[in-house]
Amino acid sequence: MVNQEGGVQAIYQAALDQGRFEIQRCNDCGDAVFFPRELCPGCGSGDLSWFRPSGKGTVYAVTTVRRKPEAGGDYNVSLIDLEENVRLMSRIENAAPEEVKIGMAVKARVTVNEGHGLLVFHAMEGAAQ
Amino acid sequence: MSGDLNHLRGKFAIAGVATFGCGEAPGYTDMELLAQAARLAVADAGLTMKDIDGLCTASASSAMWSMPVVEYLGIRPRFVDATMIGGSSFIAHLMPAMQALESGQCDAVLVAYGSAQRTSTLSRKEIGKARLLMDPQPYEHPYQPMLPMSAYALAASRHMHDFGTTRRQLAQVAVSARQWARKNPDAFMRDPLTVDDVLNARMVSDPLTVRDACLVTDGGGAYVLVRADRARDLPQPPVYVLGQGTAVWNRQISSMADLTVTAATQSGRDAYAMAGMGPKDINVAELYDAFTINTLLFLEDLGFCAKGEAGAFVEDGHIAPGGSLPVNTNGGGLSWGHPGMYGIFAAIEGVRQLRGNAGDSQVAGAQTAIVHGNGGTLSSQSTAILGTAAAL
């Protein structure tokens, strides 16, 4: 049956647009699932529920994309492992790109710009190395 | 558990190869470069285009690419495979081509590719914009990774963190490739290159500089695969396919379980199993080096070093001319050239070595070559083991 709210990508973005970061959990095998999917990549089940993760994560891999200052300057791109054992791409917003290190503890935030939500991360207090 | 495909070992051979317009070919289209390479490869095999009844091809921009290629070449193939898994496609095409030859569906498969990426009138910025629309990655693109390079930079960051791999070791990959390119008049960049040159080059996506990245060149490449008995009647010494394996694990770099372990562990395992060989049996390695980290990952994942040890292996000079394992003997994507998707050129260089006509870069007595393609952002991996008659 087709969900009237749309597919999981639309549902995920709608939550972000309202300032909420939600991911899925498989009701059959218990795995957390990200990115949002119509089936569990661990066991193939279609029985998934949304929940709000703790938002706590660790930087798994990091790069600084170099950009001319007039175009906005250098910026961070990180892969982050959430406590719930899923990985995602995001950026660390409250640290200079060169200060972001693998292993750094970070916390999720949702920024909403003109109604469009985006998941970003902040280095946790005292976590910077 | 399915079989190891050992029954296909040595039953098919690459009978013809060619490249065309590699480096700069201003005013040419992708199709024109492909067609010239195809024409030359078919002639190299001692065949005519009328003999071609199977086609494998792929394009990074045209979704229905096999149809205009069929039309352009004027062929009526009974077998068409347009599997598109990025730069590894043209090594991955070997398996469906072998299956089609094995079944009797066709008798001669042309595998062909062309890209005018360097001099195309459509700028790479425009192509990049079109890709964002046509192939959205909504969980990565909002963070503006400079793809594909940032994905490889992320993998490099993790390899450095886990194993102490250094930027100097990454740079040595580029320097070794350049040392090979200096022996190859067909290579696009042949100036001397030092580790410090690489380290001091423009940083693009840390820890990778522009010299840790492949070139952007034009070029077409093609090869012809036939059954081994027929290959023995054709003019060129047959280069036999001893093993082949392809593995696709993910699309996005953020979906990779471990950034230091690629699907080459699977594609390599399958290729070695089919060939009944291991890394110690390989004389030459052509490993798709889109970025310097790739060579390290594939040296490890294809069993030439233990995990985490490729940096030291390369720093000790093992992959450079005179080293224990000749790698990317044409200069690779880093110095020979990189027309968008490099896999077919790795295969062609493997053939060149096994025919013994690689000139100054010839590896003396080479009887076996591993040719390995990578696609996407460490997303797909395809491995083939090629050999001369002596390796059968």
Ligand SMILES: [Zn+2]
């Ligand atoms: Zn599940």
